[in-house]
Amino acid sequence: MSRREREQEKSGERNKQHETELQDEEQFRQLLGVHLEKWDSGIEPGIPTDEAMMALVRGHKQETRERFRRELLLFWLVSIFVLSGMFLLWMNSVVLFAVVQAIAVAVGVIVAGGLAIAKKHQGEGRRHRWSGGK
C-alpha cells in the first residue's frame, strides 16, 4: 500500500469517527437534552450568604496555615531526632554507623522499587477494567 493510500485510509477513518461523534451528540440532545435543561433550571440550591462564605474562606485558610505549621514542626523534630541519633552512633562506632546507612539505603531502594511496580500494576488493572476488557 502506498503512502498516499495509507493517508487516505487514515483520513477516511478520522472522518468516520468524527461522524459517529456528531451522531452521538445529536442522540444525546434527543434523549436527554431538553429534560436535563429543564431539570437544571429547576434546581435551586441554598447559596451561602456573603458573611458565611467569607467566614468559610478565612476559617479554612487559618486552619490550613496552622496544619502546615504543625506538620513543619513535626518534620523538624523528627529530623533533629534522627540526625542526633546518627551523630551519636557515628561518635560511638563508625562501623555500626556505616552498617545502618547501608541498611537504610537498601530499604529505601526496595520500597521505591516496590511502589513503582505496584503503581504500574494498578494502572494496568484500572485500564483493563474501564475499557470493558478491550
Next chain:
Amino acid sequence: MSGMERLEDEEQLVIRAVRGDDRALADLLRHHYAMLYRYMLKVTMNKAMAEDMVQETMLKAIERIGAFRRQSQFSTWLISIATRRYIDEMRKKQREQKWQTQEQALQAIRFDAAMQRQDWPHALEALGTLSYEIRVPILLKYYYGYAYEEIAAWLDIPVGTVKSRLHNGLKQLRKELDANEQTRAGTGEKRRTQ
C-alpha cells in the same frame, strides 16, 4: 452588566484571589456555588452527596487557590476539582455506608421535582441508573461541552476510553428508553383490550 464586563470582573477577582485576597475568593466561590451544585447533583444524582462534594470542592479551592495558574476559566477549575474528588470518593467505595442508597437518593430528587410540579421523565431516570463511570463523561462532554482530553485527564483514563464510554453509554441509554417505550405500549394495549 454585559457578559464581557462580567468576564473582566471575574478575571480581576481571580487575580486578587490568587494573590491572597479573601474577599475576592469568597465572592468567586459564592458566584459559582449554584453552578457547582447543579453540576454535582446531575453527576451524583444524590442531594446529600452533591452538597458534601460541593463543600469539599470549596475547601480544596480555598487551599489551592494560590496554585491556580489561570490557564482555564475559574468554573472549569472548580469542575475539575469536583470531578476528581467525586471519582476518588467513588473508587474508595465507602459511600454505600456514608450516604443513602442510589434508589433512596433518586426518590428524594423525584420528590423535589414533584414538589416543584415538574415531571421526572424516564430519560432522567435512565441517566440515574447508569454507572458513574459512564454518567460523568456523558454529562461533561455533551451537556457541558468539555474536550475529550480534559475529561480523560480529570477521570485519569485514556482518551480512547472516554470515547468508548460515551458511545456505549448512549447506546445503553437508548436501549433502556426503548425497552421502557415498549413496556408502556404493551400496558396500553392490554388496557384497551380489557
